[in-house]
Amino acid sequence: MEPTITFFSDLKINDLWFLAQAAWATLLISGVSITVGTILGIVFGWMLFEGRWATTLTLTPLLDIFRSVPLIIQLVLFYNFAPIIGLNLDPFLSGVVILSLYCASLVANVARGGIEAVGVPMRRAARSLGMSYWQDLRYVVLPIGGRAVFPSWVGVALGVMKDSALVSVLGYIELLKASQILITRTQEPLIILTIAGAFYFALSYPISRYAATLEKQWAS
Amino acid sequence: MFDYNFHWRPVFKNLPSLIEAGLTTLQVAVFALIIGIVFGLVLALVRMNLRGPLYWFASSWIELARNTPALFQLFFFGFGLGALGIHLSPYTIVLAALSFNCAGYLAENFRGGFQAIPDTQIRAARSLGMTAWQCYSRVIIPQVFRIVYHPLTNQMVWAVLMSSLGMLVGFRELSGETQALASRTYRIFEYFAVTAVIYFVIVKIILGASRILATRLFRY
Numbered sequence: 128m129e130p131t132i133t134f135f136s137d138l139k140i141n142d143l144w145f146l147a148q149a150a151w152a153t154l155l156i157s158g159v160s161i162t163v164g165t166i167l168g169i170v171f172g173w174m175l176f177e178g179r180w181a182t183t184l185t186l187t188p189l190l191d192i193f194r195s196v197p198l199i200i201q202l203v204l205f206y207n208f209a210p211i212i213g214l215n216l217d218p219f220l221s222g223v224v225i226l227s228l229y230c231a232s233l234v235a236n237v238a239r240g241g242i243e244a245v246g247v248p249m250r251r252a253a254r255s256l257g258m259s260y261w262q263d264l265r266y267v268v269l270p271i272g273g274r275a276v277f278p279s280w281v282g283v284a285l286g287v288m289k290d291s292a293l294v295s296v297l298g299y300i301e302l303l304k305a306s307q308i309l310i311t312r313t314q315e316p317l318i319i320l321t322i323a324g325a326f327y328f329a330l331s332y333p334i335s336r337y338a339a340t341l342e343k344q345w346a347s
Numbered sequence: 348m349f350d351y352n353f354h355w356r357p358v359f360k361n362l363p364s365l366i367e368a369g370l371t372t373l374q375v376a377v378f379a380l381i382i383g384i385v386f387g388l389v390l391a392l393v394r395m396n397l398r399g400p401l402y403w404f405a406s407s408w409i410e411l412a413r414n415t416p417a418l419f420q421l422f423f424f425g426f427g428l429g430a431l432g433i434h435l436s437p438y439t440i441v442l443a444a445l446s447f448n449c450a451g452y453l454a455e456n457f458r459g460g461f462q463a464i465p466d467t468q469i470r471a472a473r474s475l476g477m478t479a480w481q482c483y484s485r486v487i488i489p490q491v492f493r494i495v496y497h498p499l500t501n502q503m504v505w506a507v508l509m510s511s512l513g514m515l516v517g518f519r520e521l522s523g524e525t526q527a528l529a530s531r532t533y534r535i536f537e538y539f540a541v542t543a544v545i546y547f548v549i550v551k552i553i554l555g556a557s558r559i560l561a562t563r564l565f566r567y
Contacts, residue, residue: 195504195550196543197511200522204543207536211351289416296515303418307426316426324415324423331414 142309146319149305150326156219156301157288160226164287165280167227168234173264175235176242186235193232199293201225206297222294230287237279241272274345281338285331302326357532358541368524369545375442375513375520376506382442383449383502390450391457405454412451417509420444425516437518445506452505456498460491493565500557504550511546521545 171190174182193201206221216224245268253263295304306323310316358365393405412420421444428435435443464487472482514522521542529538 192547195508195547197508197522197546199511199514200539200543200546204536204539207539211536285414292416292418293512295418303416303422307422310426314430316422316430320419320423320427324411324419327415327419328411332410335414 142313143322145309146302146305146322149300149302152299152305153288153291153301153326156222156226156294156299157291160223160230160291161284161287163223163227164230165234165284167231169238171231171235172238172240172242175239190232190235193229198225198229198290199296201229202293202297218294218297218299221297222291222299226287226291226294229290230283233283233286234280237276237283240279241276242268243272244275245272278338278342281334285335289327289331353537354534355537355541357534358537361528362541364528365521365524365541365545368519368521369549371524372507372510372520372522373549375438375445375510376503379442379445379449379506379510380499380503382446383453383506384499386446386450387453387457390454391461394454395458395461408447409451409454412448413455417444417448418512418515420448421512421516437513437516437523440516441510441513441518441520444512445509448509449502449506453495453499453502456495456502457491460494461487463494464490496557496561496564500554503553503557507546507549507553 171186174186178186202222202225205225206216206218209216209221249267249271250263253267254260258266291301292303295301295307298304300308302323306319309319313319390405390409393401394409397405421440424435424440424444424447468486468490469482472486473479477485510520511522513520514526517523519527525538525542529535532538
């Protein structure tokens with residue numbers, strides 16, 4: 128007796144574990160990219176604020192590129208460009224590099240807005256109290272400006288978290304890629320997509336709500 | 348280290364078909380934006396003025412569109428509806444997912460715009476004998492339009508960038524066409540570099556056109 132062969136199999140407990148691992152992969156790549164991107168973005172934002180013609184000529188158009196080309200194209204481009212200059216990056220690292228730069232290009236504008244939100248009189252007051260330039264940045268601009276733009280930063284970070292789904296084009300198995308694999312095998316798209324969507328929603332909705340409440344509280 | 352030979356000729360030979368695909372991208376984005384504006388207006392008005400099931404429907408549409416990845420929404424319109432027996436063409440899938448997304452994001456922008464108009468203006472318009480329709484179309488909407496003009500431009504850019512996801516469901520817009528051509532000649536980097544430039548140019552044209560239009564529209 129030959130066993131019957133089927134191409135499709137049911138959804139099993141193992142598959143849920145597979146999805147959970149993929150969800151962790153999503154969290155990992157977005158966590159790393161948002162952290163690196165935010166640090167880079169704050170530096171860029173400061174450069175945009177302080178720099179004169181030199182940054183206007185170099186940094187502004189450079190950051191503009193990351194916002195004007197689809198993320199998916201950036202990913203494919205970088206993944207295929209890295210071997211040309213002799214770098215062998217796996218999908219995770221390529222994804223982190225591009226997502227971080229993308230995040231940084233968005234955070235740079237937010238950070239510049241934050242620095243601009245601190246009034247000139249306030250900064251002069253800090254300097255005339257004897258604070259150095261860096262002390263002024265650290266103890267005056269960071270707390271006040273950071274608070275002013277924190278809600279927009281949350282928006283950017285959540286956007287990057289959602290856009291991390293695109294790293295799947297490079298073959299990195301994150302939540303949506305895993306869902307796609309399972310859908311192909313089990314032919315049960317509705318359940319799997321609902322689980323994946325619920326995960327993103329459960330992560331994004333409370334945080335965006337929290338940021339919105341904070342914005343309201345701080346505005347009043 | 349740099350032993351890669353760039354071959355640009357096959358790309359330039361296929362430039363006409365890339366530009367044609369770029370027009371498809373633009374077309375989908377424009378349609379998605381128009382549908383998104385219509386549904387976004389309805390959703391915003393429903394969410395502000397009604398209670399009960401319609402309110403919940405509008406709210407869940409808006410929150411789902413804003414809190415899940417665009418790629419997830421695309422998969423849902425592709426695989427999800429396919430499981431329910433509704434099979435759409437790649438064009439319709441991309442258009443539906445983009446419109447769904449745009450409507451959700453624009454609804455929140457419109458809501459902010461409507462809330463910026465004081466209630467007293469509605470009452471003033473009504474007491475001048477205008478009907479509700481006249482009041483909205485002649486007093487409220489023109490002012491809201493001015494407020495949401497900039498977010499609308501951004502949304503148009505987003506729609507163009509997001510349409511690149513069509514590549515993943517086999518839609519031959521700019522990215523999909525590029526991938527198809529690139530896999531034929533295996534000049535992936537060259538093709539995607541040219542495509543990135545085309546996207547950049549499209550985005551710049553949109554932003555420039557919107558700026559020119561704004562000086563015409565908002566002269567007073």
